[in-house]
Amino acid sequence: MNKVLGDRRAIALLLGPALLVYTLVMLIPVVWSLGYTLFEGNAISGFEFVGTDNLVRLFTDPRVAEALRFTLLYAVIITAGQVLLGYLLALFYVFVLRNRGSVVRTLVFFPVIIPTVAVALMFQKLFEVAPQTGPVNALLNVFGVASIDWFGSPVSAIVVLVIMDLWRSMGFYAVLLYTGLLDIPDDIMESARLDGANGWRMVRSIVLPLSLPVLLSSIIFSINGTLKVFDSIVALTNGGPGTATTPLTLYMFQTSFSYGEYGYGASIALLLTILCLIVTVFIFRSSRRDVTKG
Amino acid sequence: MSTATLPTSSEQQRPRRRPASRSGSVRRIPGTVLIVLLVAIEVLPLLWLLMNSFKSQDEFLNAPTWALPRELNLQNYVDAWVTGNIGQYLGNSVVAVFPALALMLLLGVAAGFVLEVMVFRGRGGILLLFLAGIMVPGQMILLPLFSVYFQAGITGSLWPLIITYTATGLPLTVFMMATYFRAIPREVFEASTLDGASIFRSFFSVALPMARNSIVTVGLVQFFFFWNDLLIALTFTNSSQLRTVQVGLLNFTGQFGATQYGPLFAAICINVFGILAIYLVLNQRIMAGLASGAVKG
Numbered sequence: 001m002n003k004v005l006g007d008r009r010a011i012a013l014l015l016g017p018a019l020l021v022y023t024l025v026m027l028i029p030v031v032w033s034l035g036y037t038l039f040e041g042n043a044i045s046g047f048e049f050v051g052t053d054n055l056v057r058l059f060t061d062p063r064v065a066e067a068l069r070f071t072l073l074y075a076v077i078i079t080a081g082q083v084l085l086g087y088l089l090a091l092f093y094v095f096v097l098r099n100r101g102s103v104v105r106t107l108v109f110f111p112v113i114i115p116t117v118a119v120a121l122m123f124q125k126l127f128e129v130a131p132q133t134g135p136v137n138a139l140l141n142v143f144g145v146a147s148i149d150w151f152g153s154p155v156s157a158i159v160v161l162v163i164m165d166l167w168r169s170m171g172f173y174a175v176l177l178y179t180g181l182l183d184i185p186d187d188i189m190e191s192a193r194l195d196g197a198n199g200w201r202m203v204r205s206i207v208l209p210l211s212l213p214v215l216l217s218s219i220i221f222s223i224n225g226t227l228k229v230f231d232s233i234v235a236l237t238n239g240g241p242g243t244a245t246t247p248l249t250l251y252m253f254q255t256s257f258s259y260g261e262y263g264y265g266a267s268i269a270l271l272l273t274i275l276c277l278i279v280t281v282f283i284f285r286s287s288r289r290d291v292t293k294g
Numbered sequence: 295m296s297t298a299t300l301p302t303s304s305e306q307q308r309p310r311r312r313p314a315s316r317s318g319s320v321r322r323i324p325g326t327v328l329i330v331l332l333v334a335i336e337v338l339p340l341l342w343l344l345m346n347s348f349k350s351q352d353e354f355l356n357a358p359t360w361a362l363p364r365e366l367n368l369q370n371y372v373d374a375w376v377t378g379n380i381g382q383y384l385g386n387s388v389v390a391v392f393p394a395l396a397l398m399l400l401l402g403v404a405a406g407f408v409l410e411v412m413v414f415r416g417r418g419g420i421l422l423l424f425l426a427g428i429m430v431p432g433q434m435i436l437l438p439l440f441s442v443y444f445q446a447g448i449t450g451s452l453w454p455l456i457i458t459y460t461a462t463g464l465p466l467t468v469f470m471m472a473t474y475f476r477a478i479p480r481e482v483f484e485a486s487t488l489d490g491a492s493i494f495r496s497f498f499s500v501a502l503p504m505a506r507n508s509i510v511t512v513g514l515v516q517f518f519f520f521w522n523d524l525l526i527a528l529t530f531t532n533s534s535q536l537r538t539v540q541v542g543l544l545n546f547t548g549q550f551g552a553t554q555y556g557p558l559f560a561a562i563c564i565n566v567f568g569i570l571a572i573y574l575v576l577n578q579r580i581m582a583g584l585a586s587g588a589v590k591g
Contacts, residue, residue, distance in 0.1 A: 005411065014497065015405050019420065118543060228431045231522075253529075276431055
């Protein structure tokens with residue numbers, strides 16, 4: 001038995017190619033990228049050793065501080081919004097729609113798989129001021145409110161960004177949390193109902209405590225995704241107005257490919273990776289049990 | 295878990311339920327309002343999108359934004375497809391995504407099988423190594439890859455995209471497949487081994503057919519990740535002939551000089567409603583697949 005299931009040649013043949021590709025295209029580049037932090041230059045012009053200059057610059061660059069602040073702000077707002085809205089929707093699915101909700105669930109999920117660039121361009125036009133007054137401003141005008149230049153100030157640009165990201169992701173978190181809620185045994189709910197728990201009381205005392213694990217993993221998954229946000233911001237605001245909505249991911253991209261500073265770009269990427277690593281450590285500490293259970 | 299210990303409050307002494315026949319219809323009203331609101335929030339922007347794809351430039355600038363298009367003109371779609379090159383970009387996306395998808399599934403499913411079914415030292419460590427890749431942001435591997443692809447002289451083709459997608463898709467695929475294979479009882483493979491099957495035979499004739507559904511689900515999930523990717527495509531498509539559909543859409547207004555609203559909306563529509571066609575057929579599988587990928591990842 002172990003001779004077959006432990007056949008080294010078979011292991012090498014079946015696992016080897018995947019491991020090789022993974023090592024060459026992901027593991028080695030990660031280490032290589034670490035090395036880049038000590039150099040400056042790019043693939044076309046060549047590299048020059050600069051020691052710890054890039055890391056010193058990382059800590060003194062006001063744009064890094066700004067990007068880091070925005071990344072964290074964005075992650076916190078969107079994560080809170082996604083999970084809260086998703087949870088409310090999930091409760092709505094379970095307690096109001098019950099088994100009739102399949103069509104609604106499917107509909108609300110659809111934006112999740114629309115290409116982000118398309119969603120972002122659509123929201124750009126929805127909130128546009130000139131030359132065409134978009135539907136949102138047209139609606140404001142109906143109520144006698146003057147059109148707002150949504151992408152003209154940092155705060156309103158972030159507002160549009162938040163609305164867009166919640167629109168496209170709430171269906172996903174709703175389904176995720178909905179499956180978690182379905183796992184709550186019916187007899188517990190039923191006996192709570194017989195004991196007189198209804199509505200809010202039921203949610204607070206029974207549903208919330210019992211869905212805490214799936215709620216927690218949603219939060220962690222959401223943070224991990226929002227820290228790496230790139231395409232929705234590139235397509236909606238491209239970091240503007242000015243640099244107000246530039247997260248670390250975009251700043252890294254601009255530094256590397258617009259200014260050709262690979263060394264400094266790699267340093268920003270390292271900062272981003274460390275940030276993600278901290279969150280991932282939390283994933284393992286909180287979901288260890290679930291992983292082994294599979 | 296017992297619910298008998300719940301503190302009883304005074305309000306529970308009151309009658310708990312109104313007559314069921316009345317409350318049934320009354321209680322449905324807020325629910326119905328919420329459903330209508332929810333559907334409106336999802337559907338209205340998309341309807342507006344579709345409506346705009348038929349309008350002429352004159353209608354955009356001089357008619358209210360919610361006005362219906364004057365005629366069902368398909369010229370915008372022709373402009374988007376031909377002048378806007380969306381047709382070519384879609385072709386590029388297909389050429390980059392599907393080979394990567396096939397290659398990644400082939401490598402990833404085999405690796406997941408070995409890491410879960412076969413017995414050898416260090417398999418836990420290797421699984422963890424793959425798992426770590428889910429966390430690494432794309433930015434961390436872009437620069438070395440760009441240098442290598444540049445040195446290798448393949449930056450003028452779609453190979454960088456195919457190679458990078460294959461590798462970045464592996465961690466999640468290996469992990470999801472390992473989880474699926476874990477659900478198959480070990481006795482199955484022990485039985486096939488006792489019956490004299492080699493490990494390759496067990497893999498191709500037993501494991502693959504049993505995991506067929508899972509493979510399709512993983513492929514579907516990864517398809518959307520690859521198809522919707524912007525970061526990798528933006529980095530490695532240095533000429534306009536190589537653009538994938540997302541990069542092309544991002545640079546769409548550049549094709550015309552000033553913003554031509556009609557073709558732009560048509561281009562967005564091609565993107566959105568193409569995906570919708572897939573979603574109409576496979577929605578339940580897509581929803582379940584993406585949700586399981588998230589919980590496990």
